[in-house]
Amino acid sequence: MHVTDTEALEWEATLSSREGKVYRKLIREGEILPGVNYYIRMTKFTSEEGPFQAPRHQHDFEQIRYCMAGEQSFGDGFVSRTGSLSYYPAGTEYGPEYIEDAEQLLIQWGPTFVSKTDNDAAILRMKERGEFRGGMYEYVDENGGLQRVDSLQAIWEEAFGRPLVIPPRRYAQMVLVDTDAFEWTPGESEHLQHRRVGRFGADDLALDVVQWSNNGTLDLAAERTSLLFVLSGEIEIGGIRHGKGTTVFSDFGDRDAIIGIAGAEILRVGFPIQLAVLA
Numbered sequence: 001m002h003v004t005d006t007e008a009l010e011w012e013a014t015l016s017s018r019e020g021k022v023y024r025k026l027i028r029e030g031e032i033l034p035g036v037n038y039y040i041r042m043t044k045f046t047s048e049e050g051p052f053q054a055p056r057h058q059h060d061f062e063q064i065r066y067c068m069a070g071e072q073s074f075g076d077g078f079v080s081r082t083g084s085l086s087y088y089p090a091g092t093e094y095g096p097e098y099i100e101d102a103e104q105l106l107i108q109w110g111p112t113f114v115s116k117t118d119n120d121a122a123i124l125r126m127k128e129r130g131e132f133r134g135g136m137y138e139y140v141d142e143n144g145g146l147q148r149v150d151s152l153q154a155i156w157e158e159a160f161g162r163p164l165v166i167p168p169r170r171y172a173q174m175v176l177v178d179t180d181a182f183e184w185t186p187g188e189s190e191h192l193q194h195r196r197v198g199r200f201g202a203d204d205l206a207l208d209v210v211q212w213s214n215n216g217t218l219d220l221a222a223e224r225t226s227l228l229f230v231l232s233g234e235i236e237i238g239g240i241r242h243g244k245g246t247t248v249f250s251d252f253g254d255r256d257a258i259i260g261i262a263g264a265e266i267l268r269v270g271f272p273i274q275l276a277v278l279a
Contacts, residue, residue, distance in 0.1 A: 001256045002028060002249040003237060006042055015120045017132045017151035020045060020052030020099070027247055029115055032225040032271040038109035039116065040227070040247070045070070045099040055135045056095035057150050058166055061110030062205070063088040066229065066267060070102025078176050080104075085177045085197060085207060085267070091169040105229060107269060114159045122158040170201070179209050179267075191216035192260075206270035212260035219257045220250035225271040233264030 004027050011023040025042040032038050045052045056075060065072070065086045072080040075095045080086050088094055090110060114122070123132075130139030137154035141147050149157075156164045175198065182195035187210065195209040209231070210218065220226045228248040234241045236259040237248070250256040252271075260266070 001237065001254065002251070003242060004028065004247045005242065005245065006247060007245040009042075011044060014043075015123050017123055017137065017155060018052060018054045018097075018135050020050055021048040022046070022052055026116060028249060030249075030251070032109055033252055036109060036111050036272075037113040037115070038107065038225075038271070039113060040105070040107045041116075042068070042103065043106050044103045045072075045101065047100050051098055051100035053099075053135060054095055054097040055150065056093055057135075057152060058091055058093045058169075059088075059152060060090050060156070060164060060166055061108050061113050062090050064107040064207070064269060066105040068103040068105060070100070072102050072104065073098040074174060074176075076173065078174060080176060083178070083180055085179050087175040087177075087198070087200060087205075087207070089169075089171045089174075089200070091167040092171050092174060093169075094174045105267075107227065109271065112156075112160065114156055118159045119155060122155045126154065126158055175200070177207075182209075184211065189216055189218075191262075192218065201272065203272035204270070205272050206268075208268050208270075209265060210260075210268050211265045212262050214262050215259065217257050217259055220255075221270070222253055222255045224273045225252045226250045227269040227271070228258070229267040229269075231265040231267055234261045235259065235264055235266065236261065 006025055009025040014022045014024050016022050023044040027040045029039050067080045067082055067084045069082055074097055130137055132151055135151055136148045137151045138148050153164050177197050179197055184193040187194045191212055191214040193211050197207040199206050230244050230246040232244055234243050
């Protein structure tokens, strides 16, 4: 089990390929299943250099965002507000994005995911040959022609050295959820209740909010990697209490458990049990 107090982490400026000043707290990188990498961070969008903006785009990895503060616009009337949970399936277009003075928990995973280290190294190399402008990467090709490519696609292709292939679109649009609009239902133990936000795909991505009515244990399934994010109250692990903003990872194959204190609420992400081949 991996536990992180995100409030104790320092914000660091990102090396971004998009418009606007963005800060991050890197929480963890790893594997949710053998060969399937993930990257989780907290992101803060400021108004220091104008709003964060990104063109409408799609990618080959899965993404979840939990809005912790502020508002985030993703085009087509999709506006995420504090407490909103959004899911961006691989292959689905979304945007254009417009975000200013907001914070989010960002979770991304996939079989060919660009790590933070590889992402930053690629950006530095690419700046020697071209320019990031308006969410795009501009460069002059070998024939002297100006090329414009979505910056995330360009970074992926720089990192992997081959063209990016976007998987078939399984969902017509992103999924935006107001978690507070869901009713509480009985959980797997009498001291637990759930807001069952959604289950997606053949590989069973599971999202819910869990609340403790009394002190008690929550067992975490060994057949999948689970991420817990404390929204309010406290949980206990190994006799130590942890509060709001704590993340807990129970890795694939591990049989872990935590104790929740009455009134505590967590966001739980049950990562896919067996990812489908996205090709």
